[in-house]
Each structure stands twice: as structure tokens, then as C-alpha cells.
Amino acid sequence: MSEWDDLVSTALVGTDRRPHQGDLLQAAAVEVARRRAGRRAGEAGEQENAPAEERQAVGRRAAERLVRILGGEHERLLPEWLAAAAATGRRAPAYVLPELLERGRRDRSIRGHLGVLAGRRGRWLAGLNPVWGYLLEEPTGQTWELGGAADRRAHLRALRAADPVQARALLESTWERETPDDRAEFVEVLAEGLSIDDEPFLERALDDRRREVRQSAANLLTRLPAARLSRRMAERVRACVTIRREGTGHVIAIEAPTACDKAMERDGVRPKPPRGTGERAWWLQQIIARAPLAVWEHPPARLLAMRIPDWDTEVKAAWVRAAVLQKDPGWARAMFGWDPIADLLDALPPAEQQELAARFVDDHDLDSQLIMVLGGVSCHWHEGLATAVLRKIVKVNTTQPWNLAELVKLAGEHIDPALYEQAEDFSPAEPVQQVAALLRFRADMYKELAP
Structure with missing residues (x-):
């Protein structure tokens, strides 16, 4: 049994039943430190020293703020701090590397920035501890021929x-x-x-x-749209769809595919549907999503007004997917009105994303959908969207203050930090002042990282 296993076993049964010489908690703390350091004392043998660093570390104040974030103060800002620091070309101080590498082990999203910030010492540590080995796969600045x-x-x-x-x-x-x-x-x-x-x-x-x-x-x-795949998908849609006039309006008649052949598979149609979705519905959605949107002879707003007797939900969901895949702004605007999902915003320029999101905030109650839409908007939020969100916070604070926590955090993390003074003056309401305080924290963070 290893020393760690022995400590765990003793802790589980209690020192009354299994006596332990010395302080059990102190011994456990030492063993945790040994494990996180890369290898246990006494096992290192001959080991080369860490190589000298090539890059300058961030300044003292920036490093102190990083320690505060790692300690739990506005912890969700860690990715933003790492991205901003990596953009400066400098590295993190050596004394925070074990904690940063451990965070990267659990959170893949920050690994790219750690590849820059960890420096040569970080890669040296990663070579000592297998669980930090992921760092060795991150960019180092090597060339196409020599790099990983x-x-x-x-x-x-x-x-x-x-x-x-x-x-x-x-x-x-x-x-x-x-x-x-x-x-x-x-x-x-x-x-x-x-x-x-x-x-x-x-x-x-x-x-x-x-x-x-x-x-x-x-x-x-x-x-x-001019690619051969797009033309093949357009032909498949034409074989499935008929738009006919009926009374004073139009009807979209659908005959979903009855099989998924090898040619469809080659063009990206996956034959096996997810659980809860029928095969024909699945194939139909995929061919509509991959067909050029120009195959539809009517604008999206008019198509959405037409009756679809069969496969209505599937067709409209496919239009959403098509707008996302093809990054078509016109279709994205129209489909956002039918299904306001954050993915559609990615097809729009950043300024229009914020305008559309601001209108959505004004017209929509605070719920999980509003939070998801805001989460999909490009940072940083400028004055129009920031004002709409702060108005929403003030309004909800008078009726459902308990429901504001996530919106307050999101606002503080995404509004342009340069707007912290406007936020401070916007309203004395406590949630707004919390947003302003977080914006000031981020503004100071960027100042400390500036050259």
C-alpha cells in the first residue's frame, strides 16, 4: 500500500481504530503538496535544473491580481486575464505555475493561453508531472517542419x-x-x-x-454556394420540397427522404439519427441545412409565414442550422425571430449582434434563454447593449432580486470595462453597483497588463 493509500485508509476508519504517528492532517497536506509538485521527494534522482526563461514575467501588480483571481476573487475572470496576458507576450510568474497547470488539467479552454504564459519553466514542470503533460502539446512558436x-x-x-x-x-x-x-x-x-x-x-x-x-x-x-456539394444538396431538396399556392397563401409540401445512400453520406449526411429523432426527419434536416439557401425562391420571412402541413418543426430547425452553417446574415436575422439562439448571432457582424441582443433584452423576460443569448454576443458589450442590460437589472431588482445573480455576473464580465463610471452613475441599486465594481476590477486588470 502506498503512503497516500495508507493516509486515506486511516482517515476513513479514524485514528481511534487505526493509530497514526504524528499529525494525520499535516501528513496528508505534505503528501498533497508532493503530488502536485510533479514527483515525490526522494524519487527525483538526477534532474536537470529548469531552463532559463526567455520572456519577461508580467509586472508585480498584474501577478498579484492573478493570485487574487486564483484564490477565488472573481474566479470566472481567469480566462480573460490569461488571454490578455498572453497577448502581451509575457509569461506568468513561476510561483503560480503549479496552480495554473492544475487548472489547465481540468479546463481545456485555457490551455492555449497557458502554452504561452507557462514559459520554459512551465514546460519543464509538465515534463515532470504526467498529468500536466497536455502543456507539451500547446504551441511553442516552432515552425511547420519542426513543431508539434x-x-x-x-x-x-x-x-x-x-x-x-x-x-x-x-x-x-x-x-x-x-x-x-x-x-x-x-x-x-x-x-x-x-x-x-x-x-x-x-x-x-x-x-x-x-x-x-x-x-x-x-x-x-x-x-x-457554387460548390458541387451545394448543387448536389440543392437537387436533393428540390426532390423533397414543393411550394404551391393554396387559397390566398402558399403551402410547403414535404416528402422526406426514404433512404440515406452512400452519396448522401459522402456529402456529410449522417445516417444514424440521435435518440428521439426519426431517420427520415434526421435526413431531411441535414439535406436542407446543407443546401444553398438560394434554393428557396422566397425570402425567409415569407417562407416562415407559409403553412407546412408535415415536418414543420424539422424544416424550420433545418433553416436555423443552414443559417448557422452558411453564416447568412439575412437568414440569421429572420430565424432569430423564430428561434432566438446564440449560434445565429455568430452569422452577424459584432455591432449588429449587440443591437439585436439589446432589442431582445428589452422585449424578453429574464430567463435562461436571455442568459444564453447574451452569452453568445461578442465581447466587449458596448454602450447600447450595456444600457439595455443595466435597465433590465434595475427593473428585475424591484420584482425578483433573487433572480439576478447570473445576469449581474454576466454583465460585469462582458460589458466593456471602460464603461465602469457610466455603470456607477446609472443607478444606486446594489446589483448595478456590483456590476460597476466588477467592471472597475477588469479595467484595473487591463491597466496592469498594459506595456
Whole structure:
């Protein structure tokens, strides 16, 4: 039995039944510290010292604020602090690395920033403790030829932003040698600067053995109305849909597919539906979602007013998915009125996202849907949306103050921190002042990280 197992066993049965020499809690604390440090004392043997750092650490005040956040003060701001610090090109101080690496072990979303902030000492620690080994997969700044998977993705992403043609040519030159996992992630990088010139490469990717590669390629081709995949999907929709005049209006008649053949699978239609969804409904939704929206000869607002005797919910859900996949602003606006989900906002420019969200806040009661919509808006919220949210907080505070906690946190975390003075002056209501205090905390955070 290991020393840790012995301590746990003693703690469970009690020291009365299983005596322990010394202070049990103190011994357990020492053992926890040993485990989190990377390896237990006495087992290290010959070990190279940590390499010298190449980057300067963040300033003292910034480091102190990070410690406060890690200690539980506005803990949800940790990703924002990490992103802002990583953007400066500096690193985190050495004494917080064990805690940061442990956080990264539990939270994948912050790992990319830790790859920059951990520095050479962080990678040294990651080499000592297997549970922190994920850090060794994060970008280090190496090149396409010499870097690991994360470095190569970062290199391809930067090259794609600068020269889409050269980036695709580089990927094609090594495609056959890439692992299935890398191929799936490399395809997604091509979303930046996507054009019809990418179609031949993406068409070949539809024949890949890995389902994730095929799905990613199909998603990108769906955004190209002139692509062959889009034309094939349009033909499938035309075979299923008939719009006819009936009385003073129009009816959309649907005959859902009766089978999913190999050609449909190759184009990204998944044959097996999720639990609770019928096969025909599932196939119908996918072909409508992947068909170019121009296949519908009427504008979305008019289509939504038409009667759909069969498959009404499935067709409209597919229109939502199509607007998201194809990032069509006109359809996204229309479908947001039918199903206000945050994913639709991503098809709109940031300023319009905020305008649409502000109107939604004004017209909608405070519930989980409003919280989800706000969570999908690009940061930082500017004055229009900030004012709408603060008005909502003041209004709800007079009727349901117990229901405000999440909205107050969201406002404090997403409103532009430069607006903290406006928030302070907006209302003396306690929840508004809580928002203002959090905005001031974030404003100070950015000042401390400034060059």
C-alpha cells in the first residue's frame, strides 16, 4: 500500500481504530503538496535544473491580481486575464505555475493561453508531472517542419490569414503523411479565407477515412454556394420540397427522404439519427441545412409565414442550422425571430449582434434563454447593449432580486470595462453597483497588463 493509500485508509476508519504517528492532517497536506509538485521527494534522482526563461514575467501588480483571481476573487475572470496576458507576450510568474497547470488539467479552454504564459519553466514542470503533460502539446512558436501538432496548426492558421493559397498548398504537400486527428483539425483552419479555389481539395477530403475530416470538409463546402456539394444538396431538396399556392397563401409540401445512400453520406449526411429523432426527419434536416439557401425562391420571412402541413418543426430547425452553417446574415436575422439562439448571432457582424441582443433584452423576460443569448454576443458589450442590460437589472431588482445573480455576473464580465463610471452613475441599486465594481476590477486588470 502506498503512503497516500495508507493516509486515506486511516482517515476513513479514524485514528481511534487505526493509530497514526504524528499529525494525520499535516501528513496528508505534505503528501498533497508532493503530488502536485510533479514527483515525490526522494524519487527525483538526477534532474536537470529548469531552463532559463526567455520572456519577461508580467509586472508585480498584474501577478498579484492573478493570485487574487486564483484564490477565488472573481474566479470566472481567469480566462480573460490569461488571454490578455498572453497577448502581451509575457509569461506568468513561476510561483503560480503549479496552480495554473492544475487548472489547465481540468479546463481545456485555457490551455492555449497557458502554452504561452507557462514559459520554459512551465514546460519543464509538465515534463515532470504526467498529468500536466497536455502543456507539451500547446504551441511553442516552432515552425511547420519542426513543431508539434499545436505549433503546426498555429503556423497554418497564421499563414492562411496572410496567404490562403500558400497555406492550402502547404497543407496539400503533407496531407498524406498527416495523422487522422491532425487532418481533421487542419481542415477546420481553412475556414479562414475560404473560397471556391479550396473546393478541389475539400472534395478529396470527403473521401477521407476519418468521419471528422469528412464532416469538417462538408461543413466548409456548405458555405460555398457554387460548390458541387451545394448543387448536389440543392437537387436533393428540390426532390423533397414543393411550394404551391393554396387559397390566398402558399403551402410547403414535404416528402422526406426514404433512404440515406452512400452519396448522401459522402456529402456529410449522417445516417444514424440521435435518440428521439426519426431517420427520415434526421435526413431531411441535414439535406436542407446543407443546401444553398438560394434554393428557396422566397425570402425567409415569407417562407416562415407559409403553412407546412408535415415536418414543420424539422424544416424550420433545418433553416436555423443552414443559417448557422452558411453564416447568412439575412437568414440569421429572420430565424432569430423564430428561434432566438446564440449560434445565429455568430452569422452577424459584432455591432449588429449587440443591437439585436439589446432589442431582445428589452422585449424578453429574464430567463435562461436571455442568459444564453447574451452569452453568445461578442465581447466587449458596448454602450447600447450595456444600457439595455443595466435597465433590465434595475427593473428585475424591484420584482425578483433573487433572480439576478447570473445576469449581474454576466454583465460585469462582458460589458466593456471602460464603461465602469457610466455603470456607477446609472443607478444606486446594489446589483448595478456590483456590476460597476466588477467592471472597475477588469479595467484595473487591463491597466496592469498594459506595456
